[in-house]
Amino acid sequence: NAGVTQTPKFRILKIGQSMTLQCTQDMNHNYMYWYRQDPGMGLKLIYYSVGAGITDKGEVPNGYNVSRSTTEDFPLRLELAAPSQTSVYFCASSQEGGYTFGSGTRLTVV
Amino acid sequence: ILNVEQSPQSLHVQEGDSTNFTCSFPSSNFYALHWYRWETAKSPEALFVMTLNGDEKKKGRISATLNTKEGYSYLYIKGSQPEDSATYLCAPANSNSGYALNFGKGTSLLVTP
Numbered sequence: 001n002a003g004v005t006q007t008p009k010f011r012i013l014k015i016g017q018s019m020t021l022q023c024t025q026d027m028n029h030n031y032m033y034w035y036r037q038d039p040g041m042g043l044k045l046i047y048y049s050v051g052a053g054i055t056d057k058g059e060v061p062n063g064y065n066v067s068r069s070t071t072e073d074f075p076l077r078l079e080l081a082a083p084s085q086t087s088v089y090f091c092a093s094s095q096e097g098g099y100t101f102g103s104g105t106r107l108t109v110v
Numbered sequence: 111i112l113n114v115e116q117s118p119q120s121l122h123v124q125e126g127d128s129t130n131f132t133c134s135f136p137s138s139n140f141y142a143l144h145w146y147r148w149e150t151a152k153s154p155e156a157l158f159v160m161t162l163n164g165d166e167k168k169k170g171r172i173s174a175t176l177n178t179k180e181g182y183s184y185l186y187i188k189g190s191q192p193e194d195s196a197t198y199l200c201a202p203a204n205s206n207s208g209y210a211l212n213f214g215k216g217t218s219l220l221v222t223p
Contacts, residue, residue: 031209042215043154043199050209058210059111090153094209098144098156 006102023091133200137181
């Protein structure tokens with residue numbers, strides 16, 4: 001049982017490049033989330049999904065896009081990377097209890 | 111977006127000390143209150159999910175209480191050990207936010223031998 005798997009673990013992007021952060025879970029959870037963690041700021045919700053085909057904005061969605069074509073996968077897309085998007089990104093899933101988090105993706109935009 | 115306050119911001123205790131932290135949140139439309147433990151270089155791990163006023167939950171030396179009417183929760187650690195060193199996050203959800211949580215900034219606990 002892998003839980004929540006995020007790839008890649010680390011990435012350096014140049015300004016203006018695009019990339020997709022992958023997230024997959026094998027627990028058949030309906031709910032999935034993307035958070036970013038900035039120093040001293042805690043976890044901020046970017047996007048979330050309550051099921052396949054349904055997504056909604058969180059607190060800080062600008063500059064990101066998501067899709068949820070299957071229950072298992074919830075990729076996060078950065079279209080035009082900016083230095084302000086340098087952060088650690090966490091994907092999580094839940095059903096009716098606590099969240100299960102992935103191991104995180106550390107992204108640096110230079 | 112729910113306004114979540116955690117105090118203290120950081121705490122340094124000696125091994126064997128008992129300690130507690132506070133999480134304050136809006137009491138209106140309360141749905142659930144989560145506590146997470148987050149060790150450095152790891153991912154947050156769920157400790158408790160609490161939904162009922164007056165609820166008390168326990169896991170080993172860690173316990174939590176909930177007051178939904180006044181909007182606060184306490185996390186207690188009895189006999190702190192160095193392995194308890196971590197950041198403890200609380201996250202409330204109300205009936206509007208549903209399962210999407212807004213996390214507090216956390217209380218950073220350091221336990222030294």
